[in-house]
Amino acid sequence: xxxxDLIADYLDAxxxxxxxxxxxxxxxxxxxxxxxxxxxxEANNCTAPPEAQLRAIARFGDQRAIARxxxxxxxxxxxRRAGIVVLLVLAGIYAMxxxxxxxxxxxxxxxxPDVAAIVATGFSVVRWVFIIAVSLAVVGAAYVGSRQPMQKxxxxxxxxxxxxxxxxxxxxxxxxIAIGLDGIMLGLRMAGREPSTIVVVPIFSMVVEASLGxxxxxxxxxxxxxxxxxRALLLPDN
Amino acid sequence: xxKGHLDMIVLAALSGGRAHGYAVIQEIHRRSGGAFDLPxxxxxxxxxxxxxxxxLTSHWMTADSGRKRRxxxxxxxxQHALADHRAIWQRFARAIGGLFGxxxxxxxxxxx
Numbered sequence: 055x056x057x058x059d060l061i062a063d064y065l066d067a068x069x070x071x072x073x074x075x076x077x078x079x080x081x082x083x084x085x086x087x088x089x090x091x092x093x094x095x096e097a098n099n100c101t102a103p104p105e106a107q108l109r110a111i112a113r114f115g116d117q118r119a120i121a122r123x124x125x126x127x128x129x130x131x132x133x134r135r136a137g138i139v140v141l142l143v144l145a146g147i148y149a150m151x152x153x154x155x156x157x158x159x160x161x162x163x164x165x166x167p168d169v170a171a172i173v174a175t176g177f178s179v180v181r182w183v184f185i186i187a188v189s190l191a192v193v194g195a196a197y198v199g200s201r202q203p204m205q206k207x208x209x210x211x212x213x214x215x216x217x218x219x220x221x222x223x224x225x226x227x228x229x230x231i232a233i234g235l236d237g238i239m240l241g242l243r244m245a246g247r248e249p250s251t252i253v254v255v256p257i258f259s260m261v262v263e264a265s266l267g268x269x270x271x272x273x274x275x276x277x278x279x280x281x282x283x284x285r286a287l288l289l290p291d292n
Numbered sequence: 293x294x295k296g297h298l299d300m301i302v303l304a305a306l307s308g309g310r311a312h313g314y315a316v317i318q319e320i321h322r323r324s325g326g327a328f329d330l331p332x333x334x335x336x337x338x339x340x341x342x343x344x345x346x347x348l349t350s351h352w353m354t355a356d357s358g359r360k361r362r363x364x365x366x367x368x369x370x371q372h373a374l375a376d377h378r379a380i381w382q383r384f385a386r387a388i389g390g391l392f393g394x395x396x397x398x399x400x401x402x403x404x
Contacts, residue, residue: 078340081362082336082340084360084362085313085336085361085362086333086336087359088312088313088314088355088357088359088360088361088362089312089313089314089332089336091357091359092314092355092357092359093314093332095357113331113332114331114332114333115331115332115333115334116333117333119331119333120333120334120336120337123334123337123338124337124340127337127340127341127344131344203341
């Protein structure tokens with residue numbers, strides 16, 4: 055029976071504790087493996103392999119305590135990335151909306167009086183929802199930008215990171231509502247209209263908006279998931 | 293006390309040239325005369341943090357053992373930060389040395 059590979063078990067546990075950042079976990083695993091194997095190889099000269107591995111692991115420290123030290127910098131960087139995505143999506147959606155309106159004007163897109171009234175109300179709602187999204191994004195960007203990585207990952211630090219992702223999430227929700235309403239209004243404009251080259255531009259801009267929305271959902275959901283997962287690091291060491 | 297100065301210690305350990313995490317720990321142990329015997333795992337988050345702050349740069353290389361190894365070196369910014377830390381520490385050490393040294397004040401001795 056081959057001797058147990060304690061280092062591999064330790065690395066699995068460390069990777070699990072670092073699950074709030076898979077790319078970081080992969081990098082740390084490779085780096086720490088080199089360290090532990092070298093440490094165990096050097097100790098092998100005076101002791102048996104499993105004991106040398108145990109000693110190397112003991113000198114290295116508790117995996118949760120180590121993961122906790124990575125968390126403040128890694129999670130704040132993720133929140134900042136999510137914040138940047140929110141701002142970029144905001145700019146993209148604004149450009150698409152403005153472009154579509156300019157296109158309607160340019161092509162003298164006509165609507166029946168009933169549809170025109172609904173679209174005017176819808177446009178007003180979208181504008182306000184968009185303004186709310188911009189406000190949340192600006193306040194959130196200011197909040198996230200003003201945070202400095204804390205030296206220690208404790209409940210205060212975790213609360214601060216949750217606050218960062220909450221700003222991103224609320225701005226994202228407002229933007230998704232704006233995209234949804236935009237889609238409904240485009241549908242109303244298209245209803246009963248013959249397919250022609252004129253409709254290609256609004257449809258294309260709506261596809262771009264929807265793609266930006268998907269990107270937004272994925273980014274923000276990932277940031278929330280990872281920040282929430284990091285709560286496990288607040289538990290006592292193994 | 294050690295925790296607050298870990299970044300400075302890591303920068304100082306890398307002042308001799310590029311090294312991987314294990315070598316950084318050995319260098320700290322050697323240069324401190326074994327006084328700094330911190331858990332080895334604490335060095336890696338510090339290296340990562342210093343790299344993110346632009347004080348260090350790193351790249352992967354293959355060690356003689358065939359394993360992948362990440363090697364760190366000081367950036368220009370890291371060298372400046374180390375020089376600043378060193379100057380502050382030397383002033384502090386002189387001041388503490390003065391306080392703990394022989395009292396030279398005549399006024400400090402009781403008058404007869």
